[in-house]
Amino acid sequence: MDHVFYPWSAQAGVHPVPVTGASGSWFWDAEGKRYLDFSSQLVNVNIGHQHPDVVAAIVAQAGTLTTISPTVGNEVRSELARLIVERAPGQLNRVLFTTGGAEAVEHAVRLARSYTGRTKMLSAYRSYHGGTGVAIGLTGEPRRWGAEPTNVDVIRFFGPYPYRSAWQCTTPEQETAAALRHLRQVIELEGPQHIAGLILESVVGTNGVLVPPPGYLAGVRELCDEFGIVYIADEVMAGFGRVGEWFAVQAFDVAPDLITFAKGVNSGYVPLGGVLIAERIAARYDDTVYPGGLTYAGHPLACAAGVASIGVFEREGILDHVRTVGSDVLGKGLRELASRHPSVGEVRGMGFFWALELVRDPQTREPLVPFAASGAAAEPMSRVTAAAKERGLWPFVAANRLQIAPPLTTSADELRTGMGILDEVLAVADSYVGESAAQ
Structure with missing residues (x-):
């Protein structure tokens, strides 16, 4: 472990637990001490550790085809895309695969900017969207500080937080109304004709598990429609069952234009992420080249794990x-x-x-x-x-x-x-x- 450089850490202070195995909701170290995993590692092991059906699917896929370019057709990749689309809200009908959540955010922003021809992005102060260039630039919380300047054209706003209301509201309804008034003012002051997209965690994750009060996400959807802004729901953490829905926005009866996902799609057994794309946006690229791609996007081993995971969700x-x-x-x-x-x-x-x-x-x-x-x-x-x-x-x-x-x-x-x-x-x-x- 002496040669590993650890993320988000001062290296001299890192003393990692040497994990040697895991099963279900538990993992254990080299001395046999067991830990009940109340974090799902990084809120990604949704299906539990070492689920036999998912492990078997990876092994079977490895025996058939370990890897293939994302530019060719592949059965398991197509099957996973179909399964995801069938469980998505609204007209989200295409899937751009990535290898993780930060890359999904990068491509969602690229889609929004390319589609609208605008440059600015809106994101919340209490947010985390990933550690890569654009994603960390969109992030509102302190982890972005060490990466600045990020050179991302971003405007930040306050989302609802009833326990510590920025507007001294005393009810969830008041908080929703105040937060939407604030967001409208930010949009108007920044010039909506310059704003490509708004990215928002459907349930804010690392920054507090902030469940949006009634009507807030619907109000965000209405503002985006009014000003022609692409609404990106970041579901990297909240998606794939974390709140009891395939996608957290479904608990609030809202359909965004783009959804970023990763983590729970296959519980991180093999790295995988992606962007769900509304048909009206995807259709723009039927005859226009989309400016992006990744070597390992939609990796067959990762997609096989995703297909198996969705099957487990249904059967269990x-x-x-x-x-x-x-x-x-x-x-x-x-x-x-x-x-x-x-x-x-x-x-x-x-x-x-x-x-x-x-x-x-x-x-x-x-x-x-x-x-x-x-x-x-x-x-x-x-x-x-x-x-x-x-x-x-x-x-x-x-x-x-x-x-x-x-x-x-x-x-x-x-x-x-x-x-x-x-x-x-x-x-x-x-x-x-x-x-x-x-x-």
Whole structure:
């Protein structure tokens, strides 16, 4: 491990757990210590670790055809495209395959700019869209800082966040109205004739599991229609069952122009991503060359894993499992934890995608750690994270939040086991309640 350069890390401080195996919702290290995966790694192992049907599909495909150019026809690639389109909302009828989510975002932006002839892009401050050039430029959160200047023509806006409303709203309905007024003003001030697209995570992921309040996504759709802006739904994290729908926008009855996907399409067993394209946009390139492509796009091994994964979703009733167990066990259990722990300022989420926002004061909502905290300032969350891992729970931690995103195949009993560990872990966060970070 001495020769590996690790992402998003100061290399001297990296001490990775040496993982040697995994199965279902669990993985284990070289010493045999087991961890319940409450992060699905990077919120991508939706089908669970080492699902035998998906592994078998990869092996079978390897015995037939390991790789082929994206410029030729391939049966398994075509089959996966068909399966995805059949589950997509609206008129999203074509699939441009990539090898991951960041590349999907890159190509969605290229499609929007090429289609409209405009250059500017709108994205939210609380967002993450990937680590490549355009994608990190669109990202709103602090991880973009080290990559600047990105030279991406981007305008950022505030999305709804009822718990910390930028407009001091007190109801979800007020928050929706205020956020849409704000977005309209940004569009008008920037000149809609210059704005190619708007990219928005359907449910904001790493930046808080922010579920849009009623009417917000529909309002975004209406504004994009009014001003001729391409609406890109970033579903790299929220897509393929994470909230109990094939695509998260379907929970809000909205059809965007483009959807970026990756992660859960085949749970990362082999790298894969893509862009779902509305027919009216795709048709532009029937007689015009699309200016882009990738050597490994729609890789046969990756597509075979995707076809098998969708089959597992159907046979095992995973979407129904996520909806019912996500609400009745996970959501209910997390709210019960919050009632016992003053450090939990808010519980929010849906399906198998939740966040516990940790605070020092439930009244003032002062976060457990300051924004973009590092070093000593981040120690409280570091202690919370360590407490979870010591007890065999692998958490998804971001800023002042414990975010809950287990594999979609996780059983109700496994979820209860994880929440039992969280009950102990939250005692660490509780010890900071009433103690201001400024002290």
